[in-house]
Amino acid sequence: MTTTPLTSVPWRPLLVVTGISVGVTTLIAALTASKGWTVHSPAWGVLAIVAMWAPALARDRYNRREEHEMRIHPALIAAILFGCLEGGVMAQSGHSQGQPGHMDHRFDDPERYAKSFDDPARDSWQMPARVIDALKLPEDASVADIGAGTGYFSVRVAQAVPRGTVFAVDVEPKMLEYIRKRAAGAGLRNVVTVSGDSVGPRLPKRVDVALVVDTYHHIPDRPAYFRGLTKVLTSSGRVAIIDFRKDSPEGPPPEFRFEAAQIIEEMTRAGYHLEVAHQFLPRQHFLVFRPDGR
Ligand SMILES: C[S@@+](CC[C@H](N)C(=O)[O-])C[C@H]1O[C@@H](n2cnc3c(N)ncnc32)[C@H](O)[C@@H]1O
Numbered sequence: 001m002t003t004t005p006l007t008s009v010p011w012r013p014l015l016v017v018t019g020i021s022v023g024v025t026t027l028i029a030a031l032t033a034s035k036g037w038t039v040h041s042p043a044w045g046v047l048a049i050v051a052m053w054a055p056a057l058a059r060d061r062y063n064r065r066e067e068h069e070m071r072i073h074p075a076l077i078a079a080i081l082f083g084c085l086e087g088g089v090m091a092q093s094g095h096s097q098g099q100p101g102h103m104d105h106r107f108d109d110p111e112r113y114a115k116s117f118d119d120p121a122r123d124s125w126q127m128p129a130r131v132i133d134a135l136k137l138p139e140d141a142s143v144a145d146i147g148a149g150t151g152y153f154s155v156r157v158a159q160a161v162p163r164g165t166v167f168a169v170d171v172e173p174k175m176l177e178y179i180r181k182r183a184a185g186a187g188l189r190n191v192v193t194v195s196g197d198s199v200g201p202r203l204p205k206r207v208d209v210a211l212v213v214d215t216y217h218h219i220p221d222r223p224a225y226f227r228g229l230t231k232v233l234t235s236s237g238r239v240a241i242i243d244f245r246k247d248s249p250e251g252p253p254p255e256f257r258f259e260a261a262q263i264i265e266e267m268t269r270a271g272y273h274l275e276v277a278h279q280f281l282p283r284q285h286f287l288v289f290r291p292d293g294r
């Protein structure tokens with residue numbers, strides 16, 4: 001069996017190609033991040049290149065070194081394309097190693113989602129009145145409902161804070177439009193819709209409570225997102241996160257149902273401490289955080 005000595009490896013073209021691939025995958029990651037997908041390490045692309053090029057290298061004998069150095073091997077082209085594709089796919093999926101996963105999903109059909117979000121049967125396990133009660137909101141509180149969806153919580157919270165304001169935040173323009181009509185139909189004048197994005201909720205003013213129901217797992221870089229959120233919380237501001245438990249009979253795919261420990265760890269990294277973990281919701285965690293030092 002023949003082996004390829006280290007000296008026969010064409011290091012220079014390997015480094016050039018690796019550099020190009022890193023550049024392209026980084027570009028793909030940056031572009032996809034601007035669309036709200038997570039940026040992941042282009043190292044995956046580099047690994048793919050090495051993995052695909054290695055067999056070709058092994059096949060080449062060292063006595064063909066000169067030729068090999070000069071040639072653009074078909075496997076090399078395949079490796080570059082695969083590496084770039086890999087980088088793009090990893091960036092889009094949000095499942096790359098070393099990054100917190102998030103569920104990339106569009107909610108651009110409010111009428112369709114209203115059938116489940118506003119299904120009266122949801123009330124039995126979502127317990128909205130008990131959730132709002134547990135938040136102990138003053139009548140004039142400002143509340144951000146981040147990932148408001150069809151406004152299931154926004155309208156209920158708005159009724160609980162008649163002298164306050166609910167900022168219904170969503171990334172989907174159609175959801176915001178749906179909430180505007182819903183709030184107007186219910187005669188609620190204290191619901192303000194806000195177009196957020198994957199980086200932050202883009203709130204126009206500080207809020208006393210940020211409520212995040214079934215949306216935490218959709219946010220890409222959560223420590224950065226919630227670190228940024230501390231700046232738009234009042235001095236006594238809190239963040240309440242409600243999201244599905246692993247053993248819930250329904251909810252997002254299993255990989256997007258987090259243990260409470262994961263949420264607490266991420267929020268700790270974002271600069272928060274757990275204030276209370278309510279246990280009464282049968283399907284979801286209900287964790288309330290305060291920024292450190294407040
Ligand atoms: C599963 S729905 C939950 C809706 C609502 N909170 C409820 O409990 O009925 C998730 C919502 O979060 C929105 N969303 C996803 N990522 C978001 C983000 N980064 N900022 C704000 N909203 C987001 C989606 O468009 C969707 O309307």
